[in-house]
Structure formats: structure tokens, C-alpha cells
Amino acid sequence: MKLYTADGIPNPRIVDIAMYEKDLNLERVIVDFLEGENRASSFLVKNPAGQIPVLELDDGTIISEVTAIIEYFEEVCPDPFLVGTIAKERAEARMWARRVDLAVMEPMSMAFKYGIGKNYFEKRITVYPEAAESMKNKAQDGLVWLDNVLAGKQFLCGDRMTYGDIMLYCYTDYFKKTGQKVESGLVHLTHVLDSIAERPSVQKTA
Incomplete structure (x- = not known):
């Protein structure tokens, strides 16, 4: 299998970390x-959306989108799990991944694309510079909300790390370089992110 990816940006890094967590040996094509x-x-031809990462199977099948790739990894290599082993666990993992996506990932991305990344992205998508600050504020509201719900928890799903935790880490770690940092007062969220940062799979992608 081949993984078309890139270093240093969130979505490819999420899949890279999942790959390393599961000890999968894939050919990485930068x-x-x-x-x-x-x-x-x-x-x-491989991905009409023009986005990375993209997974190409040995039979030529193409799978894109972060969640779809991770779900495929889970099917072919369930241990260690990043989604879940039973229906309840899988539903909970998907619920939290979607919440992270809506509350943090989407507004952080939009704030960047409409703000300091505008000159790059306006050649590729329609940008709305007037919305940059409100998207940044929305992402910060999402981080505060997550800090509250993470009180007393090791990860989003309690004591088990799932792909939603990886998504949350990769986005906050990247966008802190663009002025969207996790405030020091968000102690529960910071504790979770710090524990994820120590994992060998994460350090391989640093």
C-alpha cells in the first residue's frame, strides 16, 4: 500500500500517527x-478533491479522507484500536471525533485560511477575511468547552485513546504556530494533549 502524504500539516499527520500506532508498514509518498x-x-486522477492524505491499496483502490483511512486501518489491523472493539465504543469514538471536528478543527482551519493564510488560499478557494476573527473565537470557545468535559478524563473516551484525540492534538499543535494557542488555564485539555505528545507515534512525526 502507498500513502500519499505530506510532513508538517495536520491531516496527513493524523493518518501518520494512526499508521505508527498500528505499526503498519506503508510506503509514504510525499x-x-x-x-x-x-x-x-x-x-x-487519484483524488479529484485534490487533498491529502490519500491511501492507495495494492489493487489500485483509492481511499481519501482522514476518517475513512483510519477506519480502513482499523478493519485490517484492529489492534491497538483507535475506534473501538464493540458498537458502543465505536459510536462513542465517532461522536467525539465529530465534536472535535465541528468545535475546533473546522473553525481553526477557517480562521487560518481567511486570515494569515489568505494570500495562499485565495488562489484555491473562496475566502472570507471578515470571518477570520469570528472563526478564531469560535475555535477558542470549542477549546474551553473541551477543557470542561475533559475534567477527570485521560482521553476523550475516558481511559482509551481514539482517533479523535489524535485529531485534536494535531490541530492544536499545528495552529498554535499561527496564533491559535491553547491557553494555559485550560488545564484538563493541556493534560490530555501533553500525554498524547509523549507517545512514540507522535514523536516520530514531530
Whole structure:
């Protein structure tokens, strides 16, 4: 299998960490997104959305989207699990991943694309600079909310790390460099993020 990916940005890093957690041996093919390689016709054949990461199976099947790739990893290599072993666990993991996506990941991304990343992204998507600050504030509200719900918990799903935790870590770790940091007073959230940062799978992608 081949994993078309990139270093240093959140979505590819999420999948890389999941790959290392499961000790999967995949060929990593680096895509130069800054030079627009992911928008080239040769890549769009694989993923018409022009996004990375992309997983190419041995039979040529293409799987894109972070969650879909992680779900595939879970099916072919369930141990250690990042989704769950029974229906209740899987539903809980998907619930928290979606909450993280809506409360933190989407507004952080929009704040960046509409704000300091505008000059790069306006060539690729429609940007709304007037919305940048409100998206940044929405993401901060999401972090405060997560801090409250994480009180007394090791991870989003209690004592088991799931892919939602990886998503949360990768986005907060990346966007702190763009002025969207986790405030020091969010002690419960900081504790969870610090524990994730210590994992070998995460350190391999640092």
C-alpha cells in the first residue's frame, strides 16, 4: 500500500500517527502541496478533491479522507484500536471525533485560511477575511468547552485513546504556530494533549 502524504500539516499527520500506532508498514509518498502537486492532473486522477492524505491499496483502490483511512486501518489491523472493539465504543469514538471536528478543527482551519493564510488560499478557494476573527473565537470557545468535559478524563473516551484525540492534538499543535494557542488555564485539555505528545507515534512525526 502507498500513502500519499505530506510532513508538517495536520491531516496527513493524523493518518501518520494512526499508521505508527498500528505499526503498519506503508510506503509514504510525499506530495509537495506548496508547489501545487496535489492539484496536478496526475494527482487529481487519484483524488479529484485534490487533498491529502490519500491511501492507495495494492489493487489500485483509492481511499481519501482522514476518517475513512483510519477506519480502513482499523478493519485490517484492529489492534491497538483507535475506534473501538464493540458498537458502543465505536459510536462513542465517532461522536467525539465529530465534536472535535465541528468545535475546533473546522473553525481553526477557517480562521487560518481567511486570515494569515489568505494570500495562499485565495488562489484555491473562496475566502472570507471578515470571518477570520469570528472563526478564531469560535475555535477558542470549542477549546474551553473541551477543557470542561475533559475534567477527570485521560482521553476523550475516558481511559482509551481514539482517533479523535489524535485529531485534536494535531490541530492544536499545528495552529498554535499561527496564533491559535491553547491557553494555559485550560488545564484538563493541556493534560490530555501533553500525554498524547509523549507517545512514540507522535514523536516520530514531530
